[in-house]
Amino acid sequence: MLNRQGRPTASNETRAADHPTFTGNRALQQEEPLLFEIGRLDATGVDLDEPEDFAPRLGTLERKGAIGLPGLTEPEAMRHYVRLSQKNFGIDTGLFPLGSCTMKHNARLNERVARLPGIGDIHPLQPTSTVQGALELMSELARYLTTLTGMPAVALSPKAGAHGEMLGMMAIKAAIEAKGEGATRKTVLVPDSAHGTNPATAALIGFAVKPVPARDDGWVHVDDMRSLLGPDVAAVMLTNPNTCGLFEPQIVEIAKALHEVGAYFYCDGANFNAIVGKTRPGDLGVDAMHINLHKTFSTPHGGGGPGAGPVVLSERLAAYAPVPFVRAPSSPLAGEDRLARSASEEGGRAEGTPVVSSGATPTPAPPRKGEGNAFQLVEHAGDAGGAEPLGRITAFHGQMGMYVRALSYMLSHGADGMRQASEDAVLNANYVRAGLADLMSLPFGDKPCMHEVLFDDAWLKDTGVTTLDFAKAMIDEGYHPMTMYFPLVVHGAMLIEPTESESKASLDLFVAALRDLAFAAKRGEAERFTGAPYHAPRRRLDETRAARQPILKWTPPAPVAEAAE
Amino acid sequence: MRYLPLSDEDRGEMLARVGVANIDDLFADVPKDKLLKAPPDLPRRKGELEVERILARMAARNVAASSVPFFVGAGAYKHHIPASVDHLIQRSEFLTSYTPYQPEISQGTLQYLFEFQTQVANLAAMEVANASMYDGSTGTAEAVLMAHRVTKRRKAVLSGGLHPQYAEVVRTLSRMAGDEVVSLPPDVTAAEDLLAAIDDTVSCVVVQTPDVFGNLRDLRAVAEKAHRHGALLVAVFTEAVSLGLVTPPGDMGADIVVGEGQSIGVPLSFGGPYVGLFATRQKYLRQMPGRLCGETVDAEGRRGFVLTLSTREQHIRRDKATSNICTNSGLCCLAFTIHMTLLGEAGLKRLARINHANAVKLAGMLGEVRGVEVLNDTFFNEFTIRLPRPAAEVVEALARRGVLGGVPASRLLPSAGLDDLLVVASTEVNTDEDRTAFAAALKGALA
Incomplete structure (x- = not known):
């Protein structure tokens, strides 16, 4: 800083680290004790009046004694949580290139609409006559999802991507059992590059997992697949675009090969954001695919949830979708209609037609007896008409709070904006690839990627710097690290997904920063990496210690014995 | 588009830097006949104002819990959030x-x-x-x-x-x-x-x-x-x-x-x-x-x-x-x-007592309605009543009278022979007026 004479106001020769503070705080970066160290059992931030005397109906089951829940008044609570928030990195803080996780902008309009009383303040079990707008919203979301994927049906209720995977694999299992092949089709093929949730899901519902080995071009080959296919194979779980950031060029042949032997194609839709509006999984031969609304359709990640993982289903699987589902009032197929009307039924809708109206289609079916022109919520298998729901995978109707945010995203972007978003996401990733390809190593050669670019650690050989070190040094530069050590098929993976939310200027600075780090690593400045981060709220944490002697909750400190005289 | 920072000029420069002529060159691995030539058949982009209007119109077709005397529970409960x-x-x-x-x-x-x-x-x-x-x-x-x-x-x-x-x-x-x-x-x-x-x-x-x-x-x-x-x-x-x-x-x-x-x-x-x-x-x-x-x-x-x-x-x-x-x-x-931190131990215990007191009060009032029987010996803030008519009908009748009065057991268990049972919850959000309105509406619905 300069004073009025244009001279430094103080010497800048000493470093910040040479000036420890009494509190341990660093100006805006405040140390914050645990709630249990600052709260009091009698403190509260909520004013409530004691009820008048009454005769309790608790029988013998009244709770006695202290629970152990200290409270804070509102000003104290605000400060506690605001200070905690300041130790977190979010999308709004800076570039968050976490590959496979799709950290795109979270529009605040979506937060606002989720809080409309008619959305946020309705109960899942109030009479359906009082929630017609909610059912319409679910129906509309279903229409968008089926149209974008080219699939005939969608089950909205899965609570997250892994939950959607579970449902998709359950639907496949139900279909196999319906064909009387339950005892023989027990194998699920999963490429080595898959998300860990894929094998975990298949195993959870009783399938044996057989890996599909990786090839050195990053693709799954139909010939490799064919050699594994037999009457024992129930399905393959394949991510497309895959976890190496590449679109699977043989996907149509793979789907065909699977279908020829009576197996199903589960597509992990984690990377659907690269291809929205560009190609449709339904056209590629997919039987089931979950869609992470928190990735592709920008519902907030929220520090690890809540997510939402609707699953689109092919004709072969649609009948097994779980309850509940919404039946739209004017469907020509009343009684067989799933959560969604099919895309082809909607084909006549002119672009720009308001999506909110009665939801009427050109040839409305006569209302079923006693149902009137209303959205129906089918909650029990017995009411499912000709369908054979496989059961129920969650209480109530799924993640309404996420449905509305995702629909808000879709309405805002429109068909044109969603397609543009996919193109920009892919362009941004390729721009980063072009900016770094000469310094960092690309395991599958310098070829176009989709929405994320995968580097390995071959280029760090003999530098003394690992992928982890490089990631931690990125923190000091103000970036969230990329995804590291995933996928498992390349050594020291660094998976960078900038998303469409980044401007060119932001990417230019990011590339420049990574280039500077890369040069530093190659020059032998290992210390910049191996001790990093230096500037974050915490240095590296001892994870071994945390796992060896787990401390998973706060316990009051043991009373200190009086010192002996 | 308000969420997409790249301009057309940026896109052109970036494609050149990447070394391709147009964006679809980056989608070259997608089988040619599967690449869509135009955006899907859905409406075009919309401004905030328009999106909010559309979703608000849907929201307006729902009855919000805070807008009526509200007694629906069975696994999800209406409470005040600071x-x-x-x-x-x-x-x-x-x-x-x-x-x-x-x-x-x-x-x-x-x-x-x-x-x-x-x-x-x-x-x-x-x-x-x-x-x-x-x-x-x-x-x-x-x-x-x-x-x-x-x-x-x-x-x-x-x-x-x-x-x-x-x-x-x-x-x-x-x-x-x-x-x-x-x-x-x-x-x-x-x-x-x-x-x-x-x-x-x-x-x-x-x-x-x-x-x-x-x-x-x-x-x-x-x-x-x-x-x-x-x-x-x-x-x-x-x-x-x-x-x-x-x-x-x-x-x-x-x-x-x-x-x-x-x-x-x-x-x-x-x-x-x-x-x-x-x-x-x-x-x-x-x-x-x-x-x-x-x-x-x-x-x-x-x-x-x-x-x-x-x-x-x-x-x-x-x-x-x-x-x-x-x-x-x-x-x-x-x-x-x-x-939970705002409540603290003292607040949570008091909140729980209020919930219990409100439910006890409501049980007393509903039990006095002719033909209604409270089935529970013990309860916290929710209990079950037997009605002289199918509960699903009664709940609809209550809704027409502006009260959301609970969950019919038949909604959760459609073929268990429990059609006359209604599960009713009362939390701190209910006032004496709400309870009086509920009892009166129930009396009217059963009359």
């Missing part, structure tokens, strides 16, 4: 952060998870809690799987007081996994003989308290017999506020306590997202599903927190993992922990 909770969970650093895999820049999330785990464990009177599940129902299914891992048996017994949709979630997953489930018949008055269902083949007994009909259940005898036979007691709750007043499952011998945390901090939101609470005994820690946050130190010796024991989880163990779960319910557990 204004500061919603403000805090919308802070960018919470809202737009990821799972805290980079602990150096995620101490905010990690510390509140550690505080959350402590609050949940203490609330349930258990030794250890995880960093949350999707919701109570999926958490219950995970508890059953965990019990199977611990006992190496594969048969669960479900109480007839367990929320029917929770039971259905357990049955669906168990059927798919090839595990056995014994479901006792619906048990309106907590009269079932759970003890008779326990033997050496049973992995766990799943009992809810307060149960779906509102009855409080003493779990001690069930725990005792289960343990004698090497089985676990899984205790379920759907109303977390009850734990401020009712004996917690941990004090009655439960081995796993799982429940819905929505009541504290999380809006009704038509059934989700919610937050599953999950606690157990220390000795079963390594069989527990879900994320765990633990205390440690950083390179300079300062206290810090990390996700830990992840060798149980899918990204490490793949097909050998304890669960396929990848996320928790981060932002909802933040809402829970903030609201």
Whole structure:
């Protein structure tokens, strides 16, 4: 800083680290004790009046004694949580290139609409006559999802991507059992590059997992697949675009090969954001695919949830979708209609037609007896008409709070904006690839990627710097690290997904920063990496210690014995 | 487009830098005949004003809980949420952060998870809690799987007081996994003989308290017999506020306590997202599903927190993992922990007493309506009444009179012969006027 004479106001020769503070705080970066160290059992931030005397109906089951829940008044609570928030990195803080996780902008309009009383303040079990707008919203979301994927049906209720995977694999299992092949089709093929949730899901519902080995071009080959296919194979779980950031060029042949032997194609839709509006999984031969609304359709990640993982289903699987589902009032197929009307039924809708109206289609079916022109919520298998729901995978109707945010995203972007978003996401990733390809190593050669670019650690050989070190040094530069050590098929993976939310200027600075780090690593400045981060709220944490002697909750400190005289 | 920073000029420069002529060159691996030539058949982009108008119109076709006398519960409850909770969970650093895999820049999330785990464990009177599940129902299914891992048996017994949709979630997953489930018949008055269902083949007994009909259940005898036979007691709750007043499952011998945390901090939101609470005994820690946050130190010796024991989880163990779960319910557990901190022990206990007092008052008033019978001996803030007419019709009639009056048992159990039963909840949001309006509307509907 300069004073009025244009001279430094103080010497800048000493470093910040040479000036420890009494509190341990660093100006805006405040140390914050645990709630249990600052709260009091009698403190509260909520004013409530004691009820008048009454005769309790608790029988013998009244709770006695202290629970152990200290409270804070509102000003104290605000400060506690605001200070905690300041130790977190979010999308709004800076570039968050976490590959496979799709950290795109979270529009605040979506937060606002989720809080409309008619959305946020309705109960899942109030009479359906009082929630017609909610059912319409679910129906509309279903229409968008089926149209974008080219699939005939969608089950909205899965609570997250892994939950959607579970449902998709359950639907496949139900279909196999319906064909009387339950005892023989027990194998699920999963490429080595898959998300860990894929094998975990298949195993959870009783399938044996057989890996599909990786090839050195990053693709799954139909010939490799064919050699594994037999009457024992129930399905393959394949991510497309895959976890190496590449679109699977043989996907149509793979789907065909699977279908020829009576197996199903589960597509992990984690990377659907690269291809929205560009190609449709339904056209590629997919039987089931979950869609992470928190990735592709920008519902907030929220520090690890809540997510939402609707699953689109092919004709072969649609009948097994779980309850509940919404039946739209004017469907020509009343009684067989799933959560969604099919895309082809909607084909006549002119672009720009308001999506909110009665939801009427050109040839409305006569209302079923006693149902009137209303959205129906089918909650029990017995009411499912000709369908054979496989059961129920969650209480109530799924993640309404996420449905509305995702629909808000879709309405805002429109068909044109969603397609543009996919193109920009892919362009941004390729721009980063072009900016770094000469310094960092690309395991599958310098070829176009989709929405994320995968580097390995071959280029760090003999530098003394690992992928982890490089990631931690990125923190000091103000970036969230990329995804590291995933996928498992390349050594020291660094998976960078900038998303469409980044401007060119932001990417230019990011590339420049990574280039500077890369040069530093190659020059032998290992210390910049191996001790990093230096500037974050915490240095590296001892994870071994945390796992060896787990401390998973706060316990009051043991009373200190009086010192002996 | 307001969310897309690249200009056409940027795009042109970037394509040139990448070395391709146009964007579709980057989609060259997509089979030519599968690449769409135009955007899909959906409306074009819209401004904020228009989007908000469309969604507000849908919202306006729903009756919001706060706009009427409201008594609907059965697994989700209308409670007041302090204004500061919603403000805090919308802070960018919470809202737009990821799972805290980079602990150096995620101490905010990690510390509140550690505080959350402590609050949940203490609330349930258990030794250890995880960093949350999707919701109570999926958490219950995970508890059953965990019990199977611990006992190496594969048969669960479900109480007839367990929320029917929770039971259905357990049955669906168990059927798919090839595990056995014994479901006792619906048990309106907590009269079932759970003890008779326990033997050496049973992995766990799943009992809810307060149960779906509102009855409080003493779990001690069930725990005792289960343990004698090497089985676990899984205790379920759907109303977390009850734990401020009712004996917690941990004090009655439960081995796993799982429940819905929505009541504290999380809006009704038509059934989700919610937050599953999950606690157990220390000795079963390594069989527990879900994320765990633990205390440690950083390179300079300062206290810090990390996700830990992840060798149980899918990204490490793949097909050998304890669960396929990848996320928790981060932002909802933040809402829970903030609201719980604002309540504190004193506030939670008082809130629970108010809920109980309101329900006692309501039970008295409804019991006086001709033809109505209150079935519960004990309850917290929810109870079941028998009506002289099918409850589904009565609820519709009440709605026409501007009262949302509860959940017909037949909505949850359509063919159980319980058509005349209505499950009614009353929380702190109900005023004396609300209760008077309910009683009058019920009288009118039954007249």
